[in-house]
Amino acid sequence: MGMSxxxxxxVKVEYVEELAVFVKKxxxxxxxxxxxxxxLAPKGKMLGGVVANTFQIQANVEGINxxxxxxxxxxxxxxxxxxxxxxEEKLQTGQKG
Numbered sequence: 001m002g003m004s005x006x007x008x009x010x011v012k013v014e015y016v017e018e019l020a021v022f023v024k025k026x027x028x029x030x031x032x033x034x035x036x037x038x039x040l041a042p043k044g045k046m047l048g049g050v051v052a053n054t055f056q057i058q059a060n061v062e063g064i065n066x067x068x069x070x071x072x073x074x075x076x077x078x079x080x081x082x083x084x085x086x087x088e089e090k091l092q093t094g095q096k097g
Contacts, residue, residue, distance in 0.1 A: 005047060021071075021083050032057045032076065066091055 005011060033056040041048040059073040062080050069091060072082040085091055 019083070021073075026058060030056075030058050064091065 035054045037052045037054070039050045057075055059075045061071065062074045063072040069085045069087070070082050071085055072080050074080045
């Protein structure tokens with residue numbers, strides 16, 4: 001049996017944030033892309049839903065720290081961001097740029 005929620009109700013919310021970075025060489029410049037996906041629980045079932053935001057940009061590798069298992073990327077806006085690489089991924093020797 002489904003539940004209804006109204007203003008003022010107390011609810012339990014679980015918020016999970018994850019990051020996945022996929023790296024591939026590009027030969028031609030690519031446009032940035034953004035996508036949002038929303039999925040709600042079926043009508044009559046327990047209330048719930050999922051929202052996923054996906055962004056795809058072209059970035060340059062600015063540095064790889066093999067000891068710390070991090071990769072630093074420079075985006076099209078000129079800002080850099082460092083990402084941790086999971087142990088299940090193999091960090092291959094590469095070059096900056």
